[in-house]
Amino acid sequence: MWERLPNEPGNWYARFEIYRLLGPKRTLNQAYRMAARLEGLRGKRAGQGWSEAARRWDWTARAEAWDQAQRERLRAGEEDRRFDARERRLQMIDQLLETVFDVLLRAEMDMLDSEEARTRLPTLRLLFKDLIGAQRAELGLPAAGQEAGAETVRFTADDLMAAQRELERWNE
Numbered sequence: 001m002w003e004r005l006p007n008e009p010g011n012w013y014a015r016f017e018i019y020r021l022l023g024p025k026r027t028l029n030q031a032y033r034m035a036a037r038l039e040g041l042r043g044k045r046a047g048q049g050w051s052e053a054a055r056r057w058d059w060t061a062r063a064e065a066w067d068q069a070q071r072e073r074l075r076a077g078e079e080d081r082r083f084d085a086r087e088r089r090l091q092m093i094d095q096l097l098e099t100v101f102d103v104l105l106r107a108e109m110d111m112l113d114s115e116e117a118r119t120r121l122p123t124l125r126l127l128f129k130d131l132i133g134a135q136r137a138e139l140g141l142p143a144a145g146q147e148a149g150a151e152t153v154r155f156t157a158d159d160l161m162a163a164q165r166e167l168e169r170w171n172e
Contacts, residue, residue, distance in 0.1 A: 001062050002020055002069075012053045016059050016116075019031035023067070026053065089138055093135045093138065097131045101128070107121070107124075107164065112161065114158060
């Protein structure tokens with residue numbers, strides 16, 4: 001809508017471009033002053049000819065359409081940035097979850113004594129729990145234990161060691 005209209009004289013379209021690019025708080029007099037500097041016009045304010053051209057070629061509606069298109073473009077760009085940032089966070093969380101899970105599987109818990117397991121495993125367990133919480137938040141899911149009827153599962157390093165031994169027995 002802000003493109004040159006059929007039969008719109010080139011000089012008035014150029015002046016409309018000045019008006020359009022002044023932004024949402026534009027005025028006809030601001031556009032006139034800028035055009036006056038560029039074109040060597042005399043006078044301090046837009047005259048009747050400017051008012052008639054602006055009315056005839058619908059400068060206000062065309063400039064507002066431009067403003068709206070710019071707002072939509074900015075909004076879409078912001079949505080794209082938020083989506084991309086969310087995807088990057090999810091990728092990081094997935095990578096870290098895989099790493100922590102791999103470390104837990106390789107911990108050879110059956111080789112650790114209880115004291116050693118109690119010392120090393122809580123940090124991994126908390127990191128794993130926090131990562132799952134972050135993943136759920138990014139996916140818009142309720143936090144673990146927040147679902148209707150959900151119960152938080154708690155386990156200790158001893159429970160984890162027992163699970164590791166059981167898994168190794170299954171794999172034999």
